[in-house]
Amino acid sequence: MNETVADTFKLGIGVALASIIIWGVLILLTNLQSVNATLAEQQRFNREYDEYREFCAYDDTEVRSQDIVTAVMTYKGTVAVYVYNNGVMSPDYMWNTSNQSTAYSTTSILSVLDQNKMYQASLQKGYNGEVQGIYFRRK
Numbered sequence: 001m002n003e004t005v006a007d008t009f010k011l012g013i014g015v016a017l018a019s020i021i022i023w024g025v026l027i028l029l030t031n032l033q034s035v036n037a038t039l040a041e042q043q044r045f046n047r048e049y050d051e052y053r054e055f056c057a058y059d060d061t062e063v064r065s066q067d068i069v070t071a072v073m074t075y076k077g078t079v080a081v082y083v084y085n086n087g088v089m090s091p092d093y094m095w096n097t098s099n100q101s102t103a104y105s106t107t108s109i110l111s112v113l114d115q116n117k118m119y120q121a122s123l124q125k126g127y128n129g130e131v132q133g134i135y136f137r138r139k
Contacts, residue, residue, distance in 0.1 A: 051131065058121040058134045065113040067121070068136050072109050080124070080133035085114060087137065096133070114138060 057063070058071065072081050072095050080096035093101035093112050102108040117138050124133035 048129075055123055055131050055134075059123050061121050062118045062139070063121045063136065064118065065110060065115045068113060068119060069106055069109045071134050071136075073104060073106065075134075076104055079131055082133060082135045083113065083119070084135070084137045091135075 057067065068081070068083060071079075075081065075095075077095055077097045077100065080094065082091035083093040083101075085092045095101060095104075102112055119136040119138050122135045122137075123131050124135060126132050
């Protein structure tokens, strides 16, 4: 009889210890999930801030022709660059993945721009807010 009580007592202690361990693991997993969500949100914010910092110079600002050259040479078609010299509906010059109006060199790009005029820069964004193109309209 004493052995049965002792075995039952040992079993009860084992179950109690197992439940404490399982409870601790569940709390740990809940905390890890919270930390992971916070980390993912921080990484998303950092990506958005990096994109803002990269493109804020072209977001509804006035720029010179040298700034257009910088944009074309920096992105080389990965982000489309459109230049409107005459204010018409279609761009006079463009550099994107499938078309480039001039070679990717400073002198050839400057040769098609009016260096004495200012340009109004604006961004074209996709559905997710990613920058797809930069537009420059001569003022």
